[in-house]
Amino acid sequence: MTPPLLPEALPTVLVVDDEVRSQDAMRRTLDEDFTVFTASSADEARGLLQRQPVSVILCDQRMPGMTGVTFLKEVREQWPETVRIVISGYTDSEDIIAGINEAGIYQYILKPWAPDHLLDSVRNAVEAQTLQRQTSRLDLELRTSNRVLRQRTATQMAQARSSFGFDRIVRAPGSPLDLVCAMAERTARYDIPVLVLGESGTGKELLARAIHYASPRLTGPFVVENCAAIPDSLLESELFGHKRGAFTGAYEDHPGLFQRASGGTVFLDEIGETSPAFQVKLLRVLQEGEVRPVGGARPVPVDVRVIAATHRQLEQRVRDGLFREDLYYRIAGITITVPPLRERVADIPPIARQLVLDVAAELGHPGATLPDEAMACLVAYPWPGNIRELRNEIARALALHDGTRLDAAAFSSRVLQGRAAGGADDLTAAIPQSGTLGERLDVIEAMLLRETLLRHRWNKTRAAQELGLSRVGLRSKMQRFGLDKP
Incomplete structure (x- = not known):
């Protein structure tokens, strides 16, 4: 059985008057809406206030030993939240008016008072007290929220710098990336456009994100758009927004990426893939600092920093008439080139180890390790797809391999052979273009021997069986080609 709801407590009123008839009259007037206490003197009222919280005090001005205004001054100091009302005759008006500010009197009521007027006055006083309490609470909550927000913002900024800073770009000591990161970090503090050049998969977006979080704009959003992944007709709407009814399917206004x-x-990735027509519109945005949504009549001001990236040689595309020269100079305030992985071989081991940790956690293979033999294969491979290809190779190996030790045999044949993928002509591409037939066949034989040994973890018996050789014959060929276990 559901218990009955308890009635809410009524606001409390204290009537201070030395005349009992006046006390009774005010009690009868207020009894239905309030809990009424009475006192015949200031001493009696003071004792009651020490025991009982009171919302409103109705105090007569003329009392033995102390006037109402004097008593209400004391109440203001000790019980400041209590609303104070004084009741008096005409002859006391000047004294009350003189003490209103000092005693903090909410209202004074002249005798003879009307019951409806008295009731409305007390109701208004209670409402004023409630509003004052709510305002004080909201003010406290606002101050607390602002303090928490500032602390949270500072924490988020520190976390963002820690997660996306230049120190998080994995590289070996003395890596060519050290100079790249130093230049990017110096550039970050200035609000000028940056063009990042480099092959696909080299980490251009990672560098752009580090620039953002090292800049004065770090508290603002960092948004990414791959210009090569969206047709021009949709790219304009995605970047600049559109108005409702601008085209079929535009059922509501859509703020573009620049507005968001x-x-x-x-960060505009693969900007070199955009058409000349779109380049004209993008140039206007960068020059004027405003976008015009598709179907919109008025431009919308935007405040953004643009970092563009491409794997294309934009200067050559400018000469070929495929990229606007004025847009090129607009986005290339500072140009930073990220070298490919094959030009910073020393970075492969730390990057590979970090990728093993990250991918293993994603796939549920914690504790996976890369032994030296497997690392030697990764270092020997040229990685035309750069870090993206390296990540895919590690993910493939972890998915297909049992155990935590990621041996060389877990990797694909092209990585084991140390040659880049290129379709059906991989083997042909690996053969030297000069030399005798025997010399060329030796290259192929050495490559196949090495791959087989790696797959069998340098177990000569199994490798010899697969190749149709005796152990002595295999050992002889290994000596001939200088194939030793790393």
């Missing part, structure tokens, strides 16, 4: 990124950074 206002105050932050826009």
